[in-house]
Amino acid sequence: MSGHISDAVIRRLPGYYRQLRLLEKEGVERISSQELAQQMNLTASQIRQDINCFGGFGQQGYGYRVQELKEHIGAIMGLDERHRMILIGAGNIGHAVANYPTFQAEGFITVGVFDVRPEAIGRNVAGCVVMGMDGLEEFIRDNDVTLAVLAVPGDAAQAVCDRVTSAGVRGVWNFAPVNLSVPNGVSAVTVHLTDSLQILSYRMKHSEDK
Amino acid sequence: MSGHISDAVIRRLPGYYRQLRLLEKEGVERISSQELAQQMNLTASQIRQDINCFGGFGQQGYGYRVQELKEHIGAIMGLDERHRMILIGAGNIGHAVANYPTFQAEGFITVGVFDVRPEAIGRNVAGCVVMGMDGLEEFIRDNDVTLAVLAVPGDAAQAVCDRVTSAGVRGVWNFAPVNLSVPNGVSAVTVHLTDSLQILSYRMKHSEDK
DNA sequence: TAGATTGTTAATCGATTAACAATC
DNA sequence: TAGATTGTTAATCGATTAACAATC
Numbered sequence: 001m002s003g004h005i006s007d008a009v010i011r012r013l014p015g016y017y018r019q020l021r022l023l024e025k026e027g028v029e030r031i032s033s034q035e036l037a038q039q040m041n042l043t044a045s046q047i048r049q050d051i052n053c054f055g056g057f058g059q060q061g062y063g064y065r066v067q068e069l070k071e072h073i074g075a076i077m078g079l080d081e082r083h084r085m086i087l088i089g090a091g092n093i094g095h096a097v098a099n100y101p102t103f104q105a106e107g108f109i110t111v112g113v114f115d116v117r118p119e120a121i122g123r124n125v126a127g128c129v130v131m132g133m134d135g136l137e138e139f140i141r142d143n144d145v146t147l148a149v150l151a152v153p154g155d156a157a158q159a160v161c162d163r164v165t166s167a168g169v170r171g172v173w174n175f176a177p178v179n180l181s182v183p184n185g186v187s188a189v190t191v192h193l194t195d196s197l198q199i200l201s202y203r204m205k206h207s208e209d210k
Numbered sequence: 211m212s213g214h215i216s217d218a219v220i221r222r223l224p225g226y227y228r229q230l231r232l233l234e235k236e237g238v239e240r241i242s243s244q245e246l247a248q249q250m251n252l253t254a255s256q257i258r259q260d261i262n263c264f265g266g267f268g269q270q271g272y273g274y275r276v277q278e279l280k281e282h283i284g285a286i287m288g289l290d291e292r293h294r295m296i297l298i299g300a301g302n303i304g305h306a307v308a309n310y311p312t313f314q315a316e317g318f319i320t321v322g323v324f325d326v327r328p329e330a331i332g333r334n335v336a337g338c339v340v341m342g343m344d345g346l347e348e349f350i351r352d353n354d355v356t357l358a359v360l361a362v363p364g365d366a367a368q369a370v371c372d373r374v375t376s377a378g379v380r381g382v383w384n385f386a387p388v389n390l391s392v393p394n395g396v397s398a399v400t401v402h403l404t405d406s407l408q409i410l411s412y413r414m415k416h417s418e419d420k
Numbered sequence: 421t422a423g424a425t426t427g428t429t430a431a432t433c434g435a436t437t438a439a440c441a442a443t444c
Numbered sequence: 445t446a447g448a449t450t451g452t453t454a455a456t457c458g459a460t461t462a463a464c465a466a467t468c
Contacts, residue, residue, distance in 0.1 A: 008459065010412055014405035018387065032425065044425095045461050052427060060426040060467045077408050078415035092309045096302040102387075102404055146414070171414040173407055177228065177312075187413035189406050194312055195224035196399050197383055198287050202220055203397035204356070204381040205288035218435065242449065254449095255437050262451060270450040271444045 009050050013077055015040060016050070020070035032063035083108045083171075084144050088160055089151035090115040090123065090130045093175050097149055098126035111143050116156075137167040147171040154178045161188070219260050223287055225250060226260070230280035242273035293318045293381075294354050298370055299361035300325040300333065300340045303385050307359055308336035321353050326366075347377040357381040364388045371398070 019040055023031060033044040033051075040047075051057055051064075057072050058064045074080055085108050087098050097103075098110055113128040114136055115121060123130045131139070139145070148164040150157055150172060157176035164172065165186050172188040174180055182188045229250055233241060243254040243261075250257075261267055261274075267282050268274045284290055295318050297308050307313075308320050323338040324346055325331060333340045341349070349355070358374040360367055360382060367386035374382065375396050382398040384390055392398045 005416075006459075010409060011405075013412065014402065014408040017408065018402075018404075034425080043461065045463095046459090048426065048428085049460080056427065058426050061424045062468065063425065076412070078411040079408065081411075081415070083411065092302075092306040096306040097403075099302045100403065103407065106404075108407065147410075170417070171410050173410050185417055187410055187417055189410040189413070191403070191406050192224065192228075193307075193310065193401070194228075194316075195221075196401050197313070197318065198224040198227065198289065199220060200357075200381050200383050200397055200399040201288040201291075201293065202223065202286070203399070205291070206215075207380070207395055207397055216435075244449080253437065255439095256435090258450065258452085259436080266451060268450050269444060270442070271448045273449065 005053050009053055012042075012050055013073055016047075017070060017073050017077065017079075020066055020073065023066045024070055028066050030063045031066055033058075036064075079106055081107060083147045084111045085109060085147040085149060086112040086114065086140065086143075086145050086164075086169075087125070087128075087149045087151065088114045088133075088136075088164070089149075089153075089175075090120045090125045091151060094149070094151035095125060097151060097175070098128075108147070111145060112139055114139075116152075136163060140164060140167040140169060145169055147173065150174040150176055150180075152176055215263050219263055222252075222260055223283055226257075227280060227283050227287065227289075230276055230283065233276045234280055238276050240273045241276055243268075246274075289316055291317060293357045294321050295319060295357040295359060296322040296324065296350065296353075296355050296374075296379075297335070297338075297359045297361065298324045298343075298346075298374070299359075299363075299385075300330045300335045301361060304359070304361035305335060307361060307385070308338075318357070321355060322349055324349075326362075346373055350374060350377040350379060355379055357383065360384040360386055360390075362386055 019036065033047040037044040037047055051069070054072070054076055057069050087094050087110055090113050094113070098113065110126055110128060113125045113130045114133055115130050116133050120130050121132050146169060148169045148171070150160055152160055154176045157174060157178050158180060161172055161174070161180050161182065165183055170186055172180060172182060172186065174188055174190040175193070177192055177194060180188045180190065229246065243257040247254040247257055261279070264282070264286055267279050297304050297320055300323050304323070308323065320336055320338060323335045323340045324343055325340050326343050330340050331342050356379060358379045358381070360370055362370055364386045367384060367388050368390060371382055371384070371390045371392065375393055380396055382390060382392060382396065384398055384400040385403070387402055387404060388400070390398045390400065
């Protein structure tokens with residue numbers, strides 16, 4: 001188990017987590033790779049391979065305990081830890097992210113909101129008073145901020161990214177449509193909203209050619 | 211060329227389009243697969259293979275004309291066509307999507323906004339007056355709506371999806387964290403916002419183990 | 421115990437990379 | 445023309461699937 005984990009596997013982890021949480025909520029206690037495969041449109045083989053990258057969480061002849069497996073996968077993704085998070089950019093996307101219900105529950109806690117625009121400063125977003133950008137670095141250090149959400153225009157994103165990472169932020173969740181470069185030891189994930197719409201457009205256009 | 215296009219290729223198309231548009235804006239007229247590969251962190255071979263799924267848009271000894279290639283790839287994704295789009299759910303995510311600047315420019319035109327909540331009805335969102343759900347089907351038929359954005363709670367998503375698809379919508383861009391089932395001939399793409407945050411969390415946790 | 425289902429090794433399939441002839 | 449770079453075929457690599465022994 002646990003040598004190098006491929007990207008393909010990592011990208012499936014949130015899906016497993018979501019499905020297992022759903023099953024748990026429905027009161028299902030055990031599940032076989034066969035059943036889970038059916039529900040998630042995967043193969044049983046693939047599921048067993050994926051899970052075994054991290055260790056033998058199942059039991060021969062029985063399957064997997066839903067709650068236990070869910071918690072294992074959550075822990076693998078670090079969802080058992082608290083993340084102190086700031087939001088930069090209190091525009092439409094910023095609002096949407098800050099108010100997304102599941103994040104707070106999942107341990108991602110918004111501790112501060114920042115914006116450059118004078119008219120945004122002082123407003124209340126998701127329980128935080130929006131601050132100007134001057135005290136950004138100080139706030140990050142004083143509040144043990146580990147994660148920053150970037151909801152700023154594309155041409156500002158790299159500069160803001162540089163500021164937050166040099167102040168100690170270790171993860172950047174970026175909604176600006178640019179490929180950020182980050183220092184070693186820092187992780188960045190960019191959500192290209194437009195991409196998924198364009199893929200949908202592609203599929204609509206080509207849905208006839210089976 | 212153009213037999214069956216793999217999912218891996220399709221998922222890269224929006225990235226090509228974005229980079230080419232950027233180059234065009236910078237006034238770059240030609241580019242080789244080698245240069246583009248460097249800029250996009252791909253291999254030159256892969257780029258040539260990808261592009262040749264759709265035809266020989268390059269020129270030996272010269273490379274690709276940036277503008278021409280951009281337009282080809284755009285057309286492949288159907289971005290040269292107009293999409294009349296409705297938004298269902300005028301909450302935070304709905305607002306963010308409706309006001310996302312590039313969509314209107316790219317031919318995705320929001321023609322109507324709907325919400326179940328009485329307090330949302332009548333408000334103005336992205337230039338549309340929010341309507342109640344009663345006239346949904348009629349509106350879709352009368353306005354040639356081809357695409358619906360679902361920004362409703364998870365437990366309502368499938369029901370709304372059923373309504374819009376049976377009224378003639380051919381594409382569903384879903385922000386509810388559920389896997390929708392759609393009739394044949396209809397395409398659906400779900401944006402699991404939470405997934406990318408969880409992947410970021412995973413990367414942050416494991417960034418030490420190289 | 422017998423039956424079921426995992427963990428894991430081996431086989432297959434598909435995607436990426438390398439190589440090179442075609443050609444601008 | 446010579447040089448550069450594509451289009452395309454062949455080689456490699458990695459991911460998915462199949463198979464089955466281990467074991468609960």
